[in-house]
Amino acid sequence: MYKLVDKRNLGPNLTLYEVQAPRIASSRKPGQFVIVRAFDHSERIPLTIADVNKDTGTVTIIVQTVGKSTAEMETLEVGGGFCDVAGPLGQPSHLDNFGTVVVIGGGLGTAVVYPQAVALKELGNKVISIIGARSSDLVIMKDQLGAVSDKVMVTTNDGSEGIKGFVTDALQQLIDNPDMNIGAVYCVGPVVMMKAVADLTAKYDIHTVVSLNPVMVDGTGMCGGCRVTVGGETKFACVDGPEFDGHKVDFDELADRLTTYQSHERHKDQCRMLKAADKIKE
Amino acid sequence: MSDITAKQRMAIQRQPMPQRDGLERCKDFDEVNTGYDLETAIKEAQRCLQCKNAKCIAGCPVGIDIPGFISKLADGDVAAAAEILRSSNDLPAVTGRVCPQETQCECVCVRCKTDTPVAIGYLERFVADYARENNLEKPKEVSASTGKKVACIGAGPAGITCAGELASMGHDVTLFEAFHKAGGVLIYGIPEFRLPNKVVEHEIKNVLALGVKIEKNVIVGKTVTIDQLFVEGFDAIFVANGAGLPTFMNVPGENLKGVYSANEYLTRSNLMEAHRRDAETPVLRGDKVCVVGGGNTAMDAVRTAKRMGAATSTLVYRRGREQMPARVEEAHHAEEEGICFEFLTAPIEVLGSDDGWVEGLKCVRMELGAPDDSGRRRPVPIEGSDFVIDCDMVIVAIGINANPILTQATPDMNLNKWGYIQANDDLATSIPGVFAGGDIVRGAATVILAMGDGKKAAKSIDNYLKTL
């Protein structure tokens, strides 16, 4: 068992879990993920590692409660623990000093992109963060991101906070600013959002990294369920990714494959990005 | 066994394996073969001629004393038979079910010359099952502790066997397994109806009872590296992480919804138990399913699909029936279960609907041309023979590649050009103290060859540890 040492609510349906997993804590690099099973009958769910503490040997994950598996995870209490935590999986982020970097998080993606922002700042980048959410109450991690960013922008679909509109509206403002020389964009969020960002940055030839979240089973290259098309080639997101060049990803195929289990009542989890995407489209 | 003459032995016919009716059993995941009873097993055992120069032993990759255990069984002493089996094979209930006996021990049995071989596999299975069910298993002896630590990476048949052997030699062994459950292909791949998980679990429990420790959810190469394991104090390492990277066909439409690799399909249905309707892990249930390939994996997938409720479940294979690498018994069982076969047929495209779901498999007919490097006649497409098989699901089972996770993190390890680990005759790799065996060295092979490697590596590691 992997002991749960802390559990905190971060917002509506958003929970942070800090779990004892010393081997993972000491080997993890930003951009990597774990596969967890809350109970012995649970599915294997991939979750990005938001943070680790090497001294205490703990790993932090942030989970949005959307389906049965994540709802069940909610029942875990501090002192108890996860049945399985395996990782760290995937390739670490290729981080560099790009000068100015725009870090974009949509919905839960904000939590996923946070460790990149931290690492990019440490590398000496000027970091500008954009948080996208449907409405003000769903804006998460603003303070944490603020602490490592030179500037934080918020966009909400309903205009209840920050710019009314999409993250691309904020990004367009930055691109249009002649003093702003954007070296790279890191973007994590719903598939349609990542696609919109990649389409925009492609026009200006700005290097753009996205983190993909296809359906996974093992997370070790064994099943091929996580395959995505990147630059016309089939890649396994769990082994070759999860981060890829946003200008090469076939987002439409990914969005479509994410609907595979939509009719499976218990499988809302792996479709959460898509559901969020639908909401944004509305 | 003196009270029966050779002539009497020769007069006994091979005892058929009792099995459930094909059309009945393909509705559930219970085992197909139900196994001999004691009386039948003894009768079959009496067919063995107790050859002085027993060819069957040489045919067995782990060299089981076949006439030895059969003789004890013929005498009705199942416990003694089980002990002989276990002295050379840690997983007899598994191998009795999944070994290709027809190309190993049974095909060289002297009785093949006159009638049919002794049913060595069925007898092995009987002895292991009977001993388990009647508490006749004697624990293996464990030598005094040597104080040496060995890590076995991968809890498949190779890793488990090596761990068991080393533990009985007195070494302190830890198995590191990537999944949340031990067993490798035996657990995630081979379905319940052929190899019940409880049988595998029991045999693994026996190995762990020798003092072997297991750490699950450890992906060596990610969670910890080979170098770090040495730092942690392991004196030697056996790498047996299997092959396990699925190959796709590289045809258009392969990423449509409803296309699975056999690995994914079988992992969902076996390891994650999606064959139970109340399981948390989902799996698609096709009505018309095509499985591409001709090996054991393809056969397992096509029969699983039938059991998951497919009206038609079709195997599409580019060569002919005789060239199929699957066990003969499985092909036979598949036929009884109403599986359709399209031989000499190769897919060229997966057809999809507007909303991205599989709608058909476009294929071309093949004919066998000149032999290729492997000596098998190479299938070549017949021009203009395209046709479409109507289906809503396609499962690809055309082979596997070496999984790169461990080897990428171990740059000093020499690999062959396909990414498999290079090991010498003693199964030593290019890194001192690191040995390797099973599918990660051989490419997709068999359970028993992986186990044979595990045994051999254990001997090499034992010798190596003596030099430290």
Ligand SMILES: Cc1cc2nc3c(=O)[nH]c(=O)nc-3n(C[C@H](O)[C@H](O)[C@H](O)COP(=O)(O)OP(=O)(O)OC[C@H]3O[C@@H](n4cnc5c(N)ncnc54)[C@H](O)[C@@H]3O)c2cc1C
């Ligand atoms: C569906 C199917 C049916 C088959 N049917 C038969 C049959 O009937 N008869 C037969 O003889 N053979 C059969 N085979 C082949 C046989 O299963 C394999 O040859 C055999 O299992 C290989 O054993 P192994 O120990 O080398 O590897 P595996 O059984 O593949 O075990 C490797 C283990 O290592 C773990 N692992 C992988 N990477 C890592 C890592 N980095 N760190 C830690 N652990 C890791 C895996 O999770 C796995 O548990 C079948 C194979 C399949 C897929």
Ligand code: SF4
């Ligand atoms: S070759 Fe056949 S008859 Fe001879 S010992 Fe082996 S099993 Fe018995």
Ligand code: FES
């Ligand atoms: S999740 Fe199975 S190969 Fe990536």
